[in-house]
Amino acid sequence: MELKTKIKAENGQQDLVITRDFDLPLELLFKAYEDPEIVAQWMGTKVLKLENKKHGSWQFETSDGKGNVVFKANGAIHEFIPNQKITRTFEMENAPFGVQLELLKFERLTDSTSRLTIHSIYESGELRDQMLKLPFAQGINMAHNRLQEIVSKLK
């Protein structure tokens, strides 16, 4: 079956492409990237700043349940063309992944469907792979902890 979200990350390259088809009209898809309150909802982060214009910048911050900041990211906006394109940089603060260039392309498929293509370019192929492995490492830890729980119950 066709996957809704696809990732193309070729071996040895320093970029990746995320493609997703949405069951949403183009304008609504774009709004989800434009409106700070909506961005906060689906990204699960606090939006400190989101200036949707050329030479604008953005800043996100995520806290855990206890109020500790666990994730901070920021970047500059280079291009902002409603319902078409956003060009921006992305940098995770206090993390060794460098700065990425992100090119977001928004396309109308039908009146009620749309496609988002994100092309991310990293400083190097190694940095790209490290970033890709983040959720993998978290998932493995979680799976491992839960496996241990189960095994201890089986005994």
Add this chain to the structure above:
Amino acid sequence: MNLRRDVFQAIADPTRRAILLLVASQSLTAGAIASNFDTARPTVSKHLQILTECELLKQEQNGREIFYHINAKKMREVADFIEPFRQMWDDRFNKLETIMKAYKNQQHGTENKD
């Protein structure tokens, strides 16, 4: 629409992971697997069906009995590091889609009232 059976959905469930652990050391029948759990037999059968559908388990006929054994090749896919990254974005985008559909209905709601 049938649910997409991928390995990560399969191993997200603790009982299914426990089944994989059991079968990892030796091939077992459905009955032998079920005897290790307090869960009802049909529930275990459902788990076995899901694990078989996503090819983490293989069935082997031995006389009148069917044995389940682990599919090492498919298990290695779990080690593919791009898949969790893809799933993370898939989850986010699903959320985006749900939020925007609700948003659209809300807008329509206000329009109708006018």
